[in-house]
Amino acid sequence: MPKVAVIGAGTMGHGIAELFAIAGYEVALVDVAEDYLKRALQNVEWSLKKLAEKGQIKEDPSVVLSRVKPIVNDVCKAVEGAELMVEAVVEDIEVKRRVFAEADRCAPPEAILATNTSSLPITEISEAVRPERRSKVVGMHFFNPPVLMPLVEVIKGAYTSDETVKKIVEYASKLGKQTVIVNKDVPGFIVNRILARVNDAACWMVARKEATVQEVDSALMYKAGLPMGAFILLDYTGIDVACFIGDAMSKRGFKTHPCPLIVEKCQQKKFGVKTGEGFYKYPAPGKFQWP
Ligand code: NAI
DSSP states (O other): OOEEEEEOOSTTHHHHHHHHHHTTOEEEEEESSHHHHHHHHHHHHHHHHHHHHTTOOSSOHHHHHTTEEEEESOHHHHHTTOSEEEEOOOSOHHHHHHHHHHHHHHSOTTOEEEEOOSSSOHHHHHTTSOGGGGGGEEEEEOOSSTTTOOEEEEEOOSSOOHHHHHHHHHHHHHTTOEEEEEOSOOTTTTHHHHHHHHHHHHHHHHHTTSSOHHHHHHHHHHTSOOSSOHHHHHHHHOHHHHHHHHHHHHHTTOOOOOOHHHHHHHHTTOOBGGGTBSSSBOSBTTBOOOO
16 A cells, blocks of 8 residues: 655644545654544544545545554654655744654655645755755645645745656645645745735734624625635634744745734634634634634
8 A cells, every 4th residue: 555654643634644545545644642643533533424424435434544544753654665745743944844854864765755834935844854855845735624625735945856746746636636836935835925915904904993803704705705704714724823824924024014913812822723712712622613
């Protein structure tokens, strides 16, 4: 069975692992603690059952789930024999670079090392691996939730080869995804660069009391046609993740005007769905329900 490694089993990592397992890959799923992996497997199981109920997977959920192998804190073991790694750890360049350096030591020479980063430069991440591997480092940016969102951005860093981009497009297609190739490794790539402006405008309107959170979200959904308004999407993404992304982009020259409401939520640790409260309240931490 072909093998992939997914590093980081949080909001994104567990969904990416699920997609590869559905497509028939053996998936080594890594996180720093057993509890996080247990929660990730429960989330995958819940999601697989939903897909089975809707007739969207052919196999029994337990068979698909059995292809996901949890591994505590051992990137090296996870990438052994893997043809692809997708890294989905916290949006921190140093943590990501450490994961890439370790994967480079242990993965087969032909393995591709991809990152699901939302905003960090692929080129800076590539420089954590040996020069001979850099052509195989690439951005493979899924959207939340990976199982449902159709797009994957494929981002080329300064060293990424066309062959690597082509292979990632092929993997994405096997997972049933559409791809957009991002040729310029700019902060936020395409989607998050545009969304950052939408979020800024939405947040400042509320901060200046020109509209409420609910009014802005309704306007974006019922006129602009977005599936989620800006604030509900921030809650869904994780406001902590949005703060990391904002910091990473502004450090690299993308001018933003940090909106006080988002900064406050981060300071209060009201991160959205994952903590049970952000701009809206949810029934329990991790339980999404339309407000
Ligand atoms: P998260 O905070 O839910 O999950 C990150 C996981 O990585 C945590 O479980 C953490 O324990 C684990 N981790 C941290 N250091 C690690 C290490 N050294 N080895 C193994 N695991 C480690 O974050 P989320 O939202 O899943 O984001 C992950 C990546 O995906 C980030 O780069 C983020 O920018 C990106 N992303 C997030 C999206 C979202 O909507 N949340 C959408 C698309 C991309």
